[in-house]
Amino acid sequence: MQLLVNIDVDDLARGIGFYQRGLGLRLARKLFDGTVAEMAGGATPIYLLAGAPGTSPGARADGRRNYRRRTMPVHLDFVVEDLEAAIERALEAGAELEDWPQDFAWGRQAMLSDPFGHGICFIEWKGEGYGAAMDGKRAVEAA
The missing domain is CATH 3.30.720.120 (Signal recognition particle alu RNA binding heterodimer, srp9/1)
Incomplete structure (x- = not known):
C-alpha cells in the first residue's frame, strides 16, 4: 500500500x-x-x-477550513539528524514552537505547528529509536 x-x-x-x-x-x-x-x-x-x-473540505464535512491552531488526532513526525538545527530552520520559515525539546529513552522530540495550524513534531533518534520503548516481552514477540 x-x-x-x-x-x-x-x-x-x-x-x-x-x-x-x-x-x-x-x-x-x-x-x-x-x-x-x-x-x-x-x-x-x-x-x-x-x-x-471557510470552504468545505468535502460534501459531507461538518466543518469549514480554518487555519488557526487546532488539536487533531493525526499529526506528522519528521525524523531529523539535528533537533536544534531543524527547529531553528522551521521557526525561521514560519513555524511556531509549542513545546521545548524533551528527552526520552528513544530520543528527543520537539512539538511545533506549521504556519497553517497543523501539528508537526521533530524527532531525533537515540540508539534503537522506538525500539528502546519496548518491554522485554514485546521485544521478543516483535523479533
Whole structure:
C-alpha cells in the first residue's frame, strides 16, 4: 500500500515556501491547474492542497477550513539528524514552537505547528529509536 499525505493550506506559494525552507522538502510538480503542490524529499510525498478559509473540505464535512491552531488526532513526525538545527530552520520559515525539546529513552522530540495550524513534531533518534520503548516481552514477540 502506498501512503500519500495531503495537507490543506490557505496559500499554496506560502505552503511551498515553508515546506521547502522549514523542512527541506522540494517542489516536485504542481497538479490540478496549480492548486496542488507535490513536495518530495521524504519517505512519502506530501501534497499541499490549496483551500480557502471557510470552504468545505468535502460534501459531507461538518466543518469549514480554518487555519488557526487546532488539536487533531493525526499529526506528522519528521525524523531529523539535528533537533536544534531543524527547529531553528522551521521557526525561521514560519513555524511556531509549542513545546521545548524533551528527552526520552528513544530520543528527543520537539512539538511545533506549521504556519497553517497543523501539528508537526521533530524527532531525533537515540540508539534503537522506538525500539528502546519496548518491554522485554514485546521485544521478543516483535523479533
